[in-house]
Amino acid sequence: MSDHIVADMIVADMTTTSTNDINSPAEISDTLPADLDTSTVVESYVCPNNSRRRIPGVLYLLIGAGSISIGFVFSNSSILINEGFLVGGLTIILFGLYHLQAGWHLVACETDALTEAVRSVGFPVGHASAQLSWRGLRSRPTWRIMLYSSEPAQEFPTRRGLVLVDGVTGDTVECFVEENPEDWSIF
Numbered sequence: 001m002s003d004h005i006v007a008d009m010i011v012a013d014m015t016t017t018s019t020n021d022i023n024s025p026a027e028i029s030d031t032l033p034a035d036l037d038t039s040t041v042v043e044s045y046v047c048p049n050n051s052r053r054r055i056p057g058v059l060y061l062l063i064g065a066g067s068i069s070i071g072f073v074f075s076n077s078s079i080l081i082n083e084g085f086l087v088g089g090l091t092i093i094l095f096g097l098y099h100l101q102a103g104w105h106l107v108a109c110e111t112d113a114l115t116e117a118v119r120s121v122g123f124p125v126g127h128a129s130a131q132l133s134w135r136g137l138r139s140r141p142t143w144r145i146m147l148y149s150s151e152p153a154q155e156f157p158t159r160r161g162l163v164l165v166d167g168v169t170g171d172t173v174e175c176f177v178e179e180n181p182e183d184w185s186i187f
Contacts, residue, residue, distance in 0.1 A: 050139075
């Protein structure tokens, strides 16, 4: 079949499709799958605890110890096992030790962190957003909270703040407050 005939068939098919199939722009919508729709969730969301890192840490320690013991027992009698088992086992043990020490217990939940952040900024808070992140080499859990002011006389937020709240102790690590540089007049 030539390219012209195929192109004519496609154009003919496109012209026979009626534009009356869509009645209004309101019928054109993008919807979330049921398992991602958060408006139907009744119970509150619980942030996973960082102490779950200890489980793979223990597994890494066991696998590393097994690899080292296989390396010691069979290194002279087998051509398939060499010093690589010892080096690999030691590396896996070090990785497991890191997981054990980085498995902090998350004491401050999102609500506690938001409460501490509101205390820290010193202005009435309207909208706020919280995100769990990790700080430093030891991966200490830290809540990053962005807050906007809510003054009754103002239509838009005049101040904003970023507060870092330690997830282990619930104390404020850092607090940055500034006048809101965003231009809200176009909204």
